[in-house]
Amino acid sequence: MPSSEKVRWGILGPGSIASRLLQDADRGTNFSVVAVGSRSRDRAAEFGSRFGIARVHGSYEALLADPAVDAVYIALPNSLHHPMTMLALAAGKHVLSEKPYSRHPEQVVEAFDAAEAAGLSLMEAFMWRHSPQTRRFMELLPEVGELQSIRSTFGFVMASTSDVRLEPGLDGGALMDLGCYTISGSRMVAGAEPVRVFGEQTLGPTGVDVRFSGLLRFPSGVVAEIVAGFTSTQRSLEAVGSKGTLVSRDPWQGELGGIELNGRAEPVGVPDDAYRLEMESLSAAILGHGQPLLGRADALGQARTIDALFRSAASGNPVSLAG
Numbered sequence: 001m002p003s004s005e006k007v008r009w010g011i012l013g014p015g016s017i018a019s020r021l022l023q024d025a026d027r028g029t030n031f032s033v034v035a036v037g038s039r040s041r042d043r044a045a046e047f048g049s050r051f052g053i054a055r056v057h058g059s060y061e062a063l064l065a066d067p068a069v070d071a072v073y074i075a076l077p078n079s080l081h082h083p084m085t086m087l088a089l090a091a092g093k094h095v096l097s098e099k100p101y102s103r104h105p106e107q108v109v110e111a112f113d114a115a116e117a118a119g120l121s122l123m124e125a126f127m128w129r130h131s132p133q134t135r136r137f138m139e140l141l142p143e144v145g146e147l148q149s150i151r152s153t154f155g156f157v158m159a160s161t162s163d164v165r166l167e168p169g170l171d172g173g174a175l176m177d178l179g180c181y182t183i184s185g186s187r188m189v190a191g192a193e194p195v196r197v198f199g200e201q202t203l204g205p206t207g208v209d210v211r212f213s214g215l216l217r218f219p220s221g222v223v224a225e226i227v228a229g230f231t232s233t234q235r236s237l238e239a240v241g242s243k244g245t246l247v248s249r250d251p252w253q254g255e256l257g258g259i260e261l262n263g264r265a266e267p268v269g270v271p272d273d274a275y276r277l278e279m280e281s282l283s284a285a286i287l288g289h290g291q292p293l294l295g296r297a298d299a300l301g302q303a304r305t306i307d308a309l310f311r312s313a314a315s316g317n318p319v320s321l322a323g
């Protein structure tokens with residue numbers, strides 16, 4: 001694909017996050033959204049008319065077969081990320097898959113092996129990693145001195161009883177939906193992969209974890225504490241070091257708060273739409289300009305940590321990830 005062209009994206013799943021992504025997609029410098037696929041042609045058509053998307057497909061397979069689509073954004077429930085990614089790669093499409101890519105490390109390996117073999121780009125959609133606020137947080141991190149501990153939280157009160165996040169068969173649950181951000185934040189701040197984890201979960205009536213707390217120990221001795229849940233509202237990322245504390249009050253969505261260093265508010269720069277930036281990052285890589293911000297190593301680190309935390313919570317014992 002010549003670098004002067006725009007990447008033509010198709011959306012799989014016209015749901016809530018796909019709607020959010022499209023809020024600022026018109027400003028995309030190197031991509032355009034040209035198609036949408038749904039299990040229902042009516043839903044695809046309604047979404048297409050709402051967002052001015054001309055090509056509408058009544059099945060995911062039909063979208064994957066559309067030659068006018070270069071890349072697909074997989075905005076489906078968690079258990080469908082991996083199977084749909086494999087189908088998309090087999091159809092020759094680049095892939096941006098919503099988070100968490102998978103709780104199974106072997107699926108991450110299989111997908112990145114397939115993408116590399118086909119010369120296609122694949123990225124897990126942690127949009128918060130693309131925000132100016134996150135960049136500023138990492139610029140300020142050295143100010144805390146020698147890093148000692150990390151704390152992060154993400155929670156909201158789940159009002160619905162029929163949300164896909166409550167479905168065990170769709171890989172729902174608080175660790176998958178929200179805890180994956182706290183894992184992402186802990187790994188980013190530590191700059192390493194955990195060597196041992198311990199997890200505790202509280203299961204709800206549908207069988208998924210509605211609250212999950214975990215400890216992640218990193219090779220340096222830094223310990224990260226993570227809390228995720230569907231029963232209270234909380235969002236934070238905190239790095240504690242020998243010289244001070246850096247706190248982000250809304251690290252994942254960047255809607256509230258800001259960043260404080262030792263209790264003093266820090267300017268975070270001009271806010272920008274992290275969803276559009278994420279799409280621009282992967283589109284640039286597809287057009288031959290550098291690598292995606294997040295690749296195989298990050299997705300594998302996420303899946304290994306999620307898997308180990310679930311195993312720890314199930315057994316009541318710490319799980320080693322060393323070696």
Ligand SMILES: NC(=O)c1ccc[n+]([C@@H]2O[C@H](COP(=O)([O-])OP(=O)(O)OC[C@H]3O[C@@H](n4cnc5c(N)ncnc54)[C@H](OP(=O)(O)O)[C@@H]3O)[C@@H](O)[C@H]2O)c1
Nearest residue numbers: 013014015016017018038039043075076077078098099164
């Ligand atoms: N990055 C972020 O900020 C962010 C925020 C929220 C969610 N997410 C992630 O995005 C993904 C989708 O979340 P969402 O909130 O957008 O979900 P959603 O609106 O409930 O569902 C998205 C779409 O999935 C399709 N779908 C396919 N099989 C389904 C099934 N068995 N049950 C229900 N829907 C099914 C539906 O489209 P059709 O039936 O029309 O095909 C639906 O519109 C999740 O992996 C979630 O973790 C990311």
